[in-house]
Amino acid sequence: MVRLLKLQRLAMVSTMLLAGQAIAQTGLDASRHRWTVRGSSSLISVDSRDTSWLDGGLSKMRYDETDSNTVFDRLLIEYEGALTPTLIAQIDADIMGDGDGSFDLTEAFLEWRPVPRSANRHRLKLGAFYPRASLENVGVGWSSPYSISWSAINTWLAEEIRLFGAEWTLSRPLGGGGSAHRLDLFAAAFYGNDPSGTLLAWKGWGLHDRQTRWREQLPLPSIPVLQPGTRMRQHQDPHAQPFLEIDHEPGFHAGAEWRYADRVSLAASRYDNRADPLSTADGQYGWRTVFDHIALRASLPWNLGLMAQWMRGTTAMGSVIGAGRRVVDNDYEASFVMLTRRWDSFRLSLRVDDFEVYDADVLPNDNNYENGDAVTLAYMRKLMGGLTLGVEWQRIDSMRPAREYLGLAPDADERQLRVQLSWQLSNHAD
Amino acid sequence: MSGQALRQISRAAAAGWLGVLICAAATANAATLTVAVTDRAGTPVSDAVIYAVPSHNARNDTATPPTAVMDQREKAFVPHLLVVETGTAVEFPNHDTVGHHVYSFSDAKSFELPLYSGRAHAPIVFDTPGVVDIGCNIHDHMEAHIVIVDTPYFGVMSGSDTAAIVDVPPGQYTVHVYTPRLPPRSQPAPHSIVITNSAAHIDISIEQRLRPPHGRTNRSLEWSAY
Numbered sequence A: 001m002v003r004l005l006k007l008q009r010l011a012m013v014s015t016m017l018l019a020g021q022a023i024a025q026t027g028l029d030a031s032r033h034r035w036t037v038r039g040s041s042s043l044i045s046v047d048s049r050d051t052s053w054l055d056g057g058l059s060k061m062r063y064d065e066t067d068s069n070t071v072f073d074r075l076l077i078e079y080e081g082a083l084t085p086t087l088i089a090q091i092d093a094d095i096m097g098d099g100d101g102s103f104d105l106t107e108a109f110l111e112w113r114p115v116p117r118s119a120n121r122h123r124l125k126l127g128a129f130y131p132r133a134s135l136e137n138v139g140v141g142w143s144s145p146y147s148i149s150w151s152a153i154n155t156w157l158a159e160e161i162r163l164f165g166a167e168w169t170l171s172r173p174l175g176g177g178g179s180a181h182r183l184d185l186f187a188a189a190f191y192g193n194d195p196s197g198t199l200l201a202w203k204g205w206g207l208h209d210r211q212t213r214w215r216e217q218l219p220l221p222s223i224p225v226l227q228p229g230t231r232m233r234q235h236q237d238p239h240a241q242p243f244l245e246i247d248h249e250p251g252f253h254a255g256a257e258w259r260y261a262d263r264v265s266l267a268a269s270r271y272d273n274r275a276d277p278l279s280t281a282d283g284q285y286g287w288r289t290v291f292d293h294i295a296l297r298a299s300l301p302w303n304l305g306l307m308a309q310w311m312r313g314t315t316a317m318g319s320v321i322g323a324g325r326r327v328v329d330n331d332y333e334a335s336f337v338m339l340t341r342r343w344d345s346f347r348l349s350l351r352v353d354d355f356e357v358y359d360a361d362v363l364p365n366d367n368n369y370e371n372g373d374a375v376t377l378a379y380m381r382k383l384m385g386g387l388t389l390g391v392e393w394q395r396i397d398s399m400r401p402a403r404e405y406l407g408l409a410p411d412a413d414e415r416q417l418r419v420q421l422s423w424q425l426s427n428h429a430d
Numbered sequence B: 001m002s003g004q005a006l007r008q009i010s011r012a013a014a015a016g017w018l019g020v021l022i023c024a025a026a027t028a029n030a031a032t033l034t035v036a037v038t039d040r041a042g043t044p045v046s047d048a049v050i051y052a053v054p055s056h057n058a059r060n061d062t063a064t065p066p067t068a069v070m071d072q073r074e075k076a077f078v079p080h081l082l083v084v085e086t087g088t089a090v091e092f093p094n095h096d097t098v099g100h101h102v103y104s105f106s107d108a109k110s111f112e113l114p115l116y117s118g119r120a121h122a123p124i125v126f127d128t129p130g131v132v133d134i135g136c137n138i139h140d141h142m143e144a145h146i147v148i149v150d151t152p153y154f155g156v157m158s159g160s161d162t163a164a165i166v167d168v169p170p171g172q173y174t175v176h177v178y179t180p181r182l183p184p185r186s187q188p189a190p191h192s193i194v195i196t197n198s199a200a201h202i203d204i205s206i207e208q209r210l211r212p213p214h215g216r217t218n219r220s221l222e223w224s225a226y
C-alpha cells in the first residue's frame, strides 16, 4: 500500500480541517443541512511478528511494528440533509493515512421516510450503504462509541460488504397501539459486492477500524496461489476490489428484528450476494458469499449493556473440483459478546471475539484455515471542545497455517495498545 | 397527613384492585382533589393522567382554554404526557438545532407539522376528546401522548407521588385515569366521588402489569437506528 509522505499528509489534513471549518460556519440552516468533520489520530504500540494486511501480511490488526508510533487514522466529512421533509440524503467521505491519498466515499444514500398514516412505518433506502447488521457502528461515519477497533464480524463488513441498491423496512408495534414490542422487517436488493469473500478467504478475519471506500483496491497476501504466473493470477489481480459488480445478478439481504422497549432486541438476517462463482471481470472473481447473522442487545442490571453478534456462512469461487466444493471454498463463523457501561463522561467496554475459517476445498498450497479469539478492552472519554479520547488494549490470538507461506509460525499472539484522539466539528449541537 | 401515609392506610384498607380513600379537611367552597396512582408494587406510576368529569354539567365558564405547549428538547417531547381540555390549542416549539417533523395518525386528531425548527407552525387545536399519540418522522424514538378531555379538572402524575387538581367545585364527579403504559381498552375503571368544600384524596392502585415507562433506564447502549 502506498503510504503518504508525512508532509503531504499534514498538508492534506490541514486543508480538509480548514474546509470543514468553513463549511461548519456557513449560514446553512443546521436544522436541515448538517455537516460533521471528524479527524482521528492514534499513538500505537504494536507487539506482533505479522505484517499489516494492508502491506500484504496476515496480521489481524490495521497497524504493524513498522508503522510509526503516531498514525493518522481518518478524516471524515459527513453530510446529512433533508432534500424535502421526507427525503434525507447522507454522504460519508473520508481520507486515511493508510489509504491511497484520495478522498473517497464509504456510504452515500437517500432515505425516503414517508409520514406514517397507520401503525405501519415504511422506510426506503437507496444508494450505497452497509447492510443492517452492526450493533457497534452507530456513531458518525459508521464509527463506534464503544471501542476503537471493532469486532471481527463488523470489521469484515467494513472491509468487504457494502450494498449498492435499495433497502425497504417495515416497522410496527406488536400487539396493538402503544405496545412496547416492535417488529421490523427489512429486505434489500443490491448490485455490486460480487468479489466480497476474497479477503476473508485469503487474508482471514481482522479486528480494526478501517473501512474500505468505494473504489479502493486492497492488497492480498503474498501466498503461493497468488504469485505471478499461477493459474489463479490469470483472472485474479494481486489486490481485491470487493464492491465490484461481476455477473450483473442482484443479491439480497433480508431479515427481521424484534425489540422490547429499550430493554432487549433480537435480529436475524440472511445475506446472499448470489454471485456467479465462475464469472470474472476487472481482475476479480465473483465469490458466492452467503451468511446468516444474529444480533442480540440487552439492558442489564447495574446499568450494564450487553451486545452479541453471531455469523456463519460460506464463500466460494471457481468450478466444482472435488467433493462438491469449488476451487476456493471456505466456511466461516464468528461471534462476539460485549459488555459496556457508560458513566457521565466516559465509557468502558469489554469485548470477547471468536472467529474461524474452515477451508473446505482441495486446492494445494492454499490452506485458508484459521481459528482465533480476541479480547478488547476500551476506555472512551469525551473531553471538551469536541475531543474524544480512546484508550484500547487488544490481544488477538490466532492460528493460521498460511503464515508458514510467509515464513512465520502458524500461531500468532498479537497485542496492541492504542491511544486515539478524535476531534469533531459540526454545524449542529447534537 | 402526608400522601404517603394516606396511601399506606388505603392499601391496608382496600382488598380489591381499586383502593379508595376519601379524606376530609376544611377548605373554601372549591376543593383540591389529589390522586395517587400506584402500580402493584406500590410505586407511583409516573405516566398517568387523572381527570374528573362532573356528573351534572357543572361548567359555567365557556372561555377558550389557554394554549398548551408540547416542547421538543434534546430530541425528546416535553412533556411526554400532556392533558388538555377539548378545544385547546397546542403549540409545538422546537428548541433543538435539528429539525423535527411532528405527526399523528390517531383518530382523535390526525395531523402533520412538516420538518421545522423554532415555531414555524401555528398551534394545533384539539377539538375531539380522546388520546392522540404523536411521533417525529425524523427521530423514530421520539414519542408523546396528548389526552384531550371534556373537563377543565385534570392533572398529571409526572415524577411526583400524586397528581393535584385544584379549584374543583363541589358536586359529584367521575374520576378517570389514563396511562399509555396500558392498552387503551385496559385502562383502570373510573371511580365516582362527591366533592364537598374540603380537600379530597383518592388512591388508585393498578393491578395489571404495566408496560415499561418511556425513556431510557439504561444509558449504556445506543439504541439508534442502523
Ligand SMILES: [Cu+2]
Pocket (backbone or CB within 6 Å): B075, B099, B100, B101, B136, B137, B138, B139, B142
Ligand atoms: Cu425529531
